[in-house]
Amino acid sequence: MNAKAESPTPLTGVRLLLAGAVLALTNFMVVLDTTIANVSVPHISGSLAISGSQGTWIITSYAVAEAVCVPLTGWLSGRFGAVRVFTVGMIGFGIFSVLCGLSTSLSMLIACRIGQGLCGGPLMPLSQTLLMRIFRPDQRAQAMGAWSMTTVVAPILGPILGGTISDSWSWHWIFFINIPVAALCAFGAMRLLRHAETPTQPLRVDKIGLMLMLLWIGALQIMLDLGREHDWFADPMIVGLAVIAGVGFLVFLAWEATEDQPIVDLRVFRHRGYTVAVTSLFFAFGTFFASAVIIPQWLQTSLGYTATYAGYATAFNGVAAVVMSPIVAKLSTKVDPRGLVCFGIVWLGMTTLLRTQWNSGADFWTLAFPQLLQGFGMPFFFVPLMTLALGSVDPKETAAAAGLMSFLRTMAGAIGTSVVTTMWDDSSRVARSEVAGRLNEGHTIDALSAQGMPLDQVRAIVAQLVDKEAMALATTHIFLLSALAFFGAAMIIWLAPRPRRAADTSAAH
Structure with a gap:
């Protein structure tokens, strides 16, 4: 098929609404899959007979594969056309979702999650590109606002859906639910977006x-x-x-x-503002994402929460974020974005310090309240940081800078998760030794034995209690270190100069 014109005629009426819905739904599904498995890791670990730390590979494998594929999006769309790549990526995402749900071993599940990430990586930036091509210039800001809401809402619903599905049916269905969405979006792209195809040329790949x-x-x-x-x-x-x-x-x-x-344009790092912004983003987002992974695991493995209620407790961080996002977007044009970013990251650090007061007897609202407060500061972190980073580069470099920024953000989440889960496990071992050393075991055993319990049962109860308290201590220790990481990332941002111009954030993803 010949390449279409560079600027296709914008769609109108019902056709425009349906095409916009297809693109928004695609973005929603891809972002949803970054968080839907977080609360399901204990279910998957138990089903596949693997450890909890091995279960986190299911999250990191998807994130890394997605990060690797994002820089290729520009080359793929230039070589084959944005609509073709979008459609093939959607079909591939659906196929690998089926295979994820049918997986019977950890190696098979990780391989299929990598396939999901490779197919899903280009979908988010391509959904933005195509959105800009089908809407008139005067409608694009409103369309991007609606698209952005799916990016905010999906991480909120991810833990809730993942927990409810895992408890009510089985973990396999957190992947199977992608199938009808992928089929609908692929069909919609073929029927509605064909005229918005981008020009192609035989590009060389690095x-x-x-x-x-x-x-x-x-x-x-x-x-x-x-x-x-x-x-x-x-x-x-x-x-x-x-x-x-x-x-x-x-x-x-x-x-x-x-x-x-x-394949990755590193020349954008010559701009000090961009380098500082993505460095701050790397540390802050890596810390934030890692906490989003370990909290539901702790709630389920140590506090006895079901996946559903772990999802409810962790999803509160998105409630305030939805409310504050449009307010922060307006503030970003009037206030120094460095101040907004610093405030946002410090806020994340302060709410993380609240979590250091958690213990094994904490009730639901004690656990959920810091999540709710955290959501208030998230837009102050994400929105102005994007403005600061992209406003620091030359206009012609915006797309490359946005792609690299997305790559580093995703890699930060994967690396942060791996590092923090390792530290969490090591800290729990140290804490277990300390708790066991200070425990008045003889008195405890005598008290429980006096109630008629056999010695083996008494020892099992004591060991379970020690493990529970050790995990609580390890968790609060991780949150203390996380708070320090947030405060450090907040201070880094002041090394950046104030942006020279307003940024075109439509290229960001």
Whole structure:
């Protein structure tokens, strides 16, 4: 099929509404899948007979695959056309969702989640690109506002849907529910968006850059996921992975800095404002995402919460975010974005400090209230940071800068999850030793034995109590470190100059 005109005739009427709904629903589904599995990890771990830390690979594998594919979106759409790539990506996402639901082993599930991430990575930026092509210029701001709401609402509904489905049916259905949505969106794209196809040309892909990126990211993620089980650098395999990741990263940087058409345009880092903004984003988002992973696991494995109620408790952070997002968007044009970002990240740190007061006897609202407060500060962090970063680069670099920003944000979430879950497990072991050393075991055993319990049951109860308290101490320790990370990320932002111009954030994803 020949390439269409650069600026297609915008759609109108019902056809426009249906096409916009298809694009918004696609974005909703892809973002939903980043959080829907968070509360289902204990269910999946139990079903596949794996540990909780291994269960987090289901989250990180999707995130890493999505991050790797995002920088390829521009090349794919330029080579094959945005609508074709969008449609094929949607079909692939649906197929891998089926395979995820049918998985019977951890290796199969991780492989299929990687497939999901590779197919889903281009869908979010392409949904924005196509949205801008089907709406008139005077309608685009309103359309992007509606599209942005799906990005905010999906992470809220993800834990609730994941928990409810896992408890009511089985974890397999958190993937199966994607099938009708993927089929509907793929059909809608073929019927409604055909005229919005982008021009194509035989573009050259930076194959060496792509292979280097896959090499160092893959080695790094495997090292982070397997390190704890292999005693980290006491194992030659982990040392080898670390060397591959480090050397691969340095070679990748050198290659991309000198390549004419790089897979990742590193030249945008010459802008101090952009570099500072994405550095702050990396640390703050990695910390935020990691806490979103460990909280539901702790609630289910230690406090006896069902996946449904763990989803309710963690979803509160999105309620205030929905309300504050449009307010912060207006403030971003009137107030120094550095101040807004600093306030937002400090707010995240303060609400994280509230979690250091949690204990094994905390009730539902004690756990949910910091989540609700946290949502108030999230838009102050995300919205102005995007304005600051993209306002620091040249207009022609906006798309490349936005793609790299999305890549780093997703990688931060995956790396942060791997690091924090390892620290959490190690901290719980240390805490267990300390609790066991201070426990008046003899008095406790005598008191329980006096109630007629056999010795084996008494010992099991004591061990369960020690484990529960140790996990609570480890969790609060992680939150203390997380708060310090947030405060550090907030201070970094002041190294950036005030943006020179208003940013076109439509390229961000």
